[in-house]
Amino acid sequence: MQTDPTTDVASQPVQRVVIAGGGTAGWMVAAALSKTLGKRLDIKLIESDEISTVGVGEATIPTLMTFHRLLEINEQEFMAATQATFKLGISFENWRDVGEDYIHSFGVTGKDHWTAGFQHFWLKGRERGLARDYGDYCMELQAAAAHRFAHLPRGGMNYAFHMDAGLYARYLRGFSERFGVQRIEGKIVDVQRDATGTSIRSLRLESGVELEGDLFIDCTGFRALLIGQTLGVDYEDWSQWLHCDRAVALQTASVGPAVPYTRSIARDAGWQWRIPLQHRVGNGLVYSSRHLDDDAATRTLLSNVEGEVLTQPRVIRFQPGQRRQTWRGNCVAIGLASGFLEPIESTSIHLIQRGIVRLMQMFPAAGIRQVDIDEYNNQTRAEIEHIRDFIILHYHVTNRQDTAFWRGCREMAVPASLRHRIELFRESGRVFRVPNELFAENSWIQVMLGQGLVPRQHHPVADLMGDDELSAFLGGIRSAVQATVQRLPAHQAYVDQYCRRTEAAAAG
Incomplete structure (x- = not known):
């Protein structure tokens, strides 16, 4: 060679x-x-x-559908073979504070103006007492909360899979x-x-x-x-920013209809996942070994699962x-x-x-060629650093101070790139997206608002709407979302008729 x-x-x-x-x-x-x-x-x-x-x-995100389209994989066949269900987002429970929940969905919230995003009109409506929860204006989020799902014309529903x-x-x-x-x-x-x-x-x-x-x-x-x-x-x-370095995982039997979202439940030293499939539920606890040992983590997980435990708990160590x-x-x-x-x-x-x-x-x-290697490595690093910042955001912007783990997350110094995004949103309500970045503006907005970060001002274009016009604008979006969601079937019923795995397929 x-x-x-x-x-x-x-x-x-x-x-x-x-x-x-x-x-x-x-x-x-x-x-x-x-x-x-x-x-x-x-x-x-x-x-x-x-x-x-x-x-x-x-648990996946919508980009997997692009991969499947490139390979010409049939969705129903794939879902039946992998016991898959649909996923519209992630429910974050106890993250902002104990007892406070929100959903980060895959959808688009409201309607933007060319000068400013929908969040500015929502902030103005909130100031005037005309707006409901930010999530009320997102169809995927409301469908997830209602445990409903269906494919809509022209790709009108953004979704991923549990598999x-x-x-x-x-x-x-x-x-x-x-x-x-x-x-x-x-x-x-x-x-x-x-x-x-x-x-x-x-x-x-x-x-x-x-x-x-x-x-x-x-x-x-x-x-x-x-x-x-x-x-x-x-x-x-x-690990100076991402304190969790362990996970313990197990599977349980299903005890009810599968919901179309992943549950992420914050615990004292990390968080617990629940992922509903057709035939079982995946469970795990992600935690910091500096705050919780493996035995205690396993006990915490076992005391917070539903249904018969099907597998032995397995501890996974990572850096x-x-x-x-x-x-x-x-x-x-x-x-x-x-x-x-x-x-x-x-x-x-x-x-x-x-x-x-x-x-x-x-x-x-x-x-x-070395030039290709260098370009590949540069693109990979830029992409993962943007994702890293988005994940750190969940831990750092929180009102929780009840445990040493959460106090450490609140008080840590974060990368300058993330600090700039947080300060920009806090001061102006604006977000920006780096070209080819995975998470779009609406994802950053949903998580920042969900974690309790509320902007101090909105774009002045929203002030050009009077109360009647703004109320009609917000109300029309919310009504359209509600009307669509009410027509959707229950998620479990849709899975059963669309891609239920047969005994013959399971045996094969």
């Missing part, structure tokens, strides 16, 4: 792709590569049945194998670097088989066997942060091997997807 450090990492065309690790990340990579480039690539995926995956990334992560990996495995991906069962016991020491030459399995490749995808989870242990890419620790590079040499890390924030806004699968799409856009068919 010829190399030129000034231009090419490897001038040999990429034809052999080796994916180290399965799970959600590995099989998403395999599915995308095989569907789009399978005819020109030799794709192998190595995974061992003896190595368990984290398998708790069961069984293990079944999703199995579904994508079948999809990938139809497009030529070869799965190899085995444990990786050695990683051989090339002569330069900056790239990978081959992986050796416990069976003695050695697999060479031109491009290696590290999907080995927190172990980061290739990018971290072998190539030595450092990990940047963000919030990001690899300083996610692509080095001929190795790209995707999924947990590249970094992890925490599951609060269901961004893990999105970041897998973005890593895949970015790789597809820069795929080194003619050879790996």
Whole structure:
């Protein structure tokens, strides 16, 4: 393999792709590569049945639908295969303060003016006693609160999914194998670097088989066997802002109809999730080990679940942060091997997807070039830092002072980029969105208002409306939302008729 450090990492065309690790990340990579480039690539995926995956990334955000459209995946088939339900947002309970709740939905709230967002008209209406809760003007939020759902014409409902992560990996495995991906069962016991020491030459399995490749995808989870242990890419620790570093997870039987939102319930030293699927409920407690030990966390979770416990509690340890590079040499890390924030806004699968799409856009068919590696790493870092700030916002902007954990979150110094967003909204009611940023203005507004941050002023364009005009404007939006939501069927009933998994499908 010829190399030129000034231009090419490897001038040999990429034809052999080796994916180290399965799970959600590995099989998403395999599915995308095989569907789009399978005819020109030799794709192998190595995974061992003896190595368990984290398998708790069961709540998604709407961007997953884009991934499925690219792969031409049938939604009903996917939902039946993964026991999926619909998700319209996240219910944040006890986050602003104990006993105070709000929903961060996937929808658009109200109607903007070209000079100012809807929040300015809402703030004016609130000042004049003409406005209801901010969430009253968002259809997806009201549908979630009413436990209703349906597909609407012209993509009129923004939604995502709750799904069984293990079944999703199995579904994508079948999809990938139809497009030529070869799965190899085995444990990786050695990683051989090339002569330069900056790239990978081959992986050796416990069976003695050695697999060479031109491009290696590290999907080995927190172990980061290739990018971290072998190539030595450092990990940047963000625990000064994200204090939670543990999760304990288990599954319970369903005790009622599935709701179309994830529940995020703040506890004394972290928060608890509830994710309703067709056949069960996923549960977990994300917590800070500095404030709660594993045994106490397990007891807290067990005392706050509903329904029969189906699995043994499993403790997952993680360090919030990001690899300083996610692509080095001929190795790209995707999924947990590249970094992890925490599951609060269901961004893990999105970041897998973005890593895949970015790789597809820069795929080194003619050879790996340093300029592509640098661009990939720069884009990855910018994206995850914006998501990091959004997640920190949930912890830092709060009225809770009842425990050491929450006092520490309130009092910590936050990144300057987040501090600017908070101060801008507090002083002016304005938000801004960086190009290609995941969370739109309405997400920032919903969470900032939900966490108790109310702007001190609104845009003067809202003052041009008299009380009668403003009341009619706000009332018309709210009435339209109510009328639409009232026509929607119950979420559970819609799931049952749209994508209920049959016994025959389950057996297959």
